[in-house]
Amino acid sequence: MDIAYIPSPSTGVIHLGPIPLRGYAFCIIIGVFVAVWLGNRRWIARGGKPGTVADIAVWAVPFGLVGGRLYHVITDYQLYFGEGRNWVDAFKIWEGGLGIWGAIALGAVGAWIGCRLRGIPLPAWADALAPGIALAQACGRWGNWFNQELYGRATDLPWAVEITAGPNRDAGTYHPTFLYESLWCVGVAFLVIWADRRFKLGHGRAFALYVAAYCVGRGWIEYMRVDEAHHILGVRLNVWTSIGVFVLAVVYFVLSAKLRPGRETVVEPDREGSGGKDGEDAAPADAAPADANADADAEAKPSDADAEAKPKPAKAGAPVLTKDAPAEAEAPEAGKR
Known part of the structure; x- marks a missing residue:
């Protein structure tokens, strides 16, 4: 009796004339766009400027791709080096093989460079991008479906994935x-979004939550995989990596909450001000006209000294003194009584 299953694509590439469109690369590109779109919305909501996330992603994405490929090649070197292997295949990234741990590590280096150039804190940027990265991974994993890789043990569950016969794989239905x-x-993406809204996570704690939550899932999923991998004490290398990264993420989360509670009030300083320091506001545009008006009023209004110097009007019947009047008119003669 036939069982239900998820069919795999017969090929992972579609040719439009001489141009190959590879499903693996297509899924990664979609993931990058989703991460940047959501990260930009979250960055603006935190007080940042539109476009900053994309500007920094220009640094982070290439570094992440290189880091992911390096991690894969180093941990699975037997696939590319040794007898019967061609080391040139290590550069064929379109055939699959990206390690998330290397992508995050080296991608963080690229993001740090971009943040330094923009004068913004890396933890705040990472917090804004965290759920987007999780969604990018969700999209990117479908690239493994196109390449018929990263499947688990054989199963007859209705949602099993069909794998066709090929190099280093047997035909059958397996855990997807x-x-x-x-x-x-x-x-994980929805968890981070909810926790960030509920607890106002800041200073890199939203990103740490994403890392810890992802490691939990990666740990149990890794146990189901049957592809070739290195083992330490009978446990797959990626399981040990998940445990180590999980511990580091939790430690960072706890220490950050104690040392720097709350969330950043300013994530992107204003560099357009006329002051000498970032974030200083420029003087209001109407300040100069206001001062000019004040000076004009001061000139128009006589001072107290001018008011005293101005002669007062004479009383009725009193002699009017002029500049040419004789001195006798100013005071009575000494002999007269």
Whole structure:
């Protein structure tokens, strides 16, 4: 009796004339756009400027792709080096093989460079981008479906994925671990968004929550995979990596909450002010006219000294003194009584 299953694409590439469109690359590109779009909305909501997330992503994405590929090649070097292997295949990123740990690590270096150039704190930018990164991973995992990779043990569940025969794989139906991880990443994204709104996470804690939550899911999903991998004490290398990164993320979350509670009040300083320091506001445009008006009023209004110097009007019947009047008119003669 036939069982239900998720069919795999017969090919992972579609040719438009001489131009190949690869499903793996297409999924990664969609993920990048989703991450930048959501990150931009969250950055603006925190008081940042539109376009800043995309500007920094120009640095973070290339670094992340290189880091992800390096991690994969280093941890699975037997696929590219040794007898019967071609080391040139290590550069064929379109055939699959990106390690999320290397992508996050080296992508953070690129993001740090971009943040330094813009004068903004890296933790605040990472907090804004955290749920978007999780959604980007959810999209990117479907690239593994196109390449028929990252599946688990054989199963006859209705949602099993069909794998066709090929190099290093047998035909059959298997646990779609790529689908499990994709759904888990969507859940992580919503968890971070909810927690950030509920507890006002700041100073990198939203990003730390994303890392910790992802590691929990990656740990149990990794146990289901059957592809070739290095083992330490009988446990897959990526499981150990998940445990280590989870511990680091939790430690950072706790220490950050104690040392720097609350959320940043300013995430992107204003560099357009006329002051000498970032974030100083320029003088109001109407300040100069107001001062000019005040000076004009001061000139028009006589001072107290001028008021005293101005002669008072004479009383009726009193002699009017003029500049040419004789001195006798100013005072009676000494002999007269």
